Amino acid sequence: MLQPNNVVHVAVGVVRDTSGRILIARRAQHAHQGGLWEFPGGKLEPGEPVLQALARELEEEVGIRVAAAEPLIKIHHDYGDRRVLLDVWNVNSFSGEARPCEGQAMQWVSAYQLSDFAFPAANLPIIAAARLPAYYAILEGADAESIVTNCRRIIDSGVKLVQFRAKTLTANDKQTVLERVLQQCRHHAVEVLVNADLDLDISQAQGIHLSSRALLRLDRRPAGMRWVAASCHTAAELQHALAIGVDFAVLAPVMPTASHPDTPPLGWQRFSELLENANLPVFALGGLSRQDLVRAQAAGAQGIAGISSFLA
Numbered sequence: 519m520l521q522p523n524n525v526v527h528v529a530v531g532v533v534r535d536t537s538g539r540i541l542i543a544r545r546a547q548h549a550h551q552g553g554l555w556e557f558p559g560g561k562l563e564p565g566e567p568v569l570q571a572l573a574r575e576l577e578e579e580v581g582i583r584v585a586a587a588e589p590l591i592k593i594h595h596d597y598g599d600r601r602v603l604l605d606v607w608n609v610n611s612f613s614g615e616a617r618p619c620e621g622q623a624m625q626w627v628s629a630y631q632l633s634d635f636a637f638p639a640a641n642l643p644i645i646a647a648a649r650l651p652a653y654y655a656i657l658e659g660a661d662a663e664s665i666v667t668n669c670r671r672i673i674d675s676g677v678k679l680v681q682f683r684a685k686t687l688t689a690n691d692k693q694t695v696l697e698r699v700l701q702q703c704r705h706h707a708v709e710v711l712v713n714a715d716l717d718l719d720i721s722q723a724q725g726i727h728l729s730s731r732a733l734l735r736l737d738r739r740p741a742g743m744r745w746v747a748a749s750c751h752t753a754a755e756l757q758h759a760l761a762i763g764v765d766f767a768v769l770a771p772v773m774p775t776a777s778h779p780d781t782p783p784l785g786w787q788r789f790s791e792l793l794e795n796a797n798l799p800v801f802a803l804g805g806l807s808r809q810d811l812v813r814a815q816a817a818g819a820q821g822i823a824g825i826s827s828f829l830a
């Protein structure tokens with residue numbers, strides 16, 4: 519891809535072993551951002567396709583041969599002394615055993631251990647992306663029982679990240695249903711974010727999900743939460759999410775939906791343009807199903823969010 523001359527295009531691999539651990543290495547002291555930890559990778563040579571650069575760099579630095587890679591996220595960052603485009607790919611399939619070919623420190627760590635290491639500033643959203651799954655289910659239902667049933671179906675379908683958005687429930691019911699949902703999810707290592715508009719005690723949840731209106735009212739990230747997410751529809755909302763330190767966004771509607779018939783859909787083209795400068799993991803929402811995952815990832819998305827599509 520052509521970048522303005524002064525932007526350094528870098529191919530980066532989030533390499534995972536069969537138990538899900540991620541490969542990190544320490545940058546040489548004298549290098550740019552030296553001494554900090556990184557995901558292996560390096561600069562594209564002139565005219566070199568990004569996947570070719572990724573394969574070359576991973577072989578040179580850690581001695582593995584990439585068999586397949588999927589796009590994870592693109593991050594633009596200005597270090598002052600250098601502007602980079604980090605073009606980050608998931609590498610779950612490779613041959614060879616990783617070894618530090620350049621004498622660098624190297625480790626396999628779990629996604630949650632990544633915060634124990636000092637990374638360059640541009641890596642914060644990459645770490646969020648590496649921890650997030652590809653599906654984000656929005657839990658709704660007409661009444662308490664159907665919410666609990668829907669929760670069970672979401673869990674059974676293998677989804678690991680859920681937004682509790684039980685807007686139809688009465689104030690009294692909400693807290694009780696949330697507690698049942700949290701208990702169900704905890705047993706299956708499913709993380710739950712609670713919609714901020716519900717005004718509930720969320721101390722037992724893993725995160726909070728801000729509506730776009732709630733997002734725009736905040737000038738800093740809510741404290742004490744593992745995950746802070748936000749619903750966005752415009753570039754300005756995405757920018758605000760980034761500015762206050764939101765971990766990930768949901769951008770909607772990508773396609774026409776029955777729930778918002780009067781909202782014009784973004785379409786994939788506009789969706790991917792908006793993601794170009796988001797510098798955040800973003801889930802695609804609106805009129806999509808799980809089958810759209812590859813399409814969404816090709817457009818730069820973390821994955822797919824949806825209400826009904828996960829209950830099939």
Ligand SMILES: Nc1nc2c([nH]c(=O)n2[C@H]2C[C@H](O)[C@@H](COP(=O)(O)OP(=O)(O)OP(=O)(O)O)O2)c(=O)[nH]1
Pocket residue numbers: 526528529530549550551555556557558559560561562575600602604638639640641
């Ligand atoms: N590989 C990698 N580079 C990163 C990460 N985060 C980050 O800000 N960078 C920056 C640091 C550098 O400015 C640039 C990568 O350049 P590099 O030094 O790895 O390039 P390279 O492997 O081609 O090394 P060299 O040939 O110049 O020695 O991207 C990361 O997680 N991995």
Ligand SMILES: [Mg+2]
Pocket residue numbers: 558559560561575579
């Ligand atoms: Mg490198």
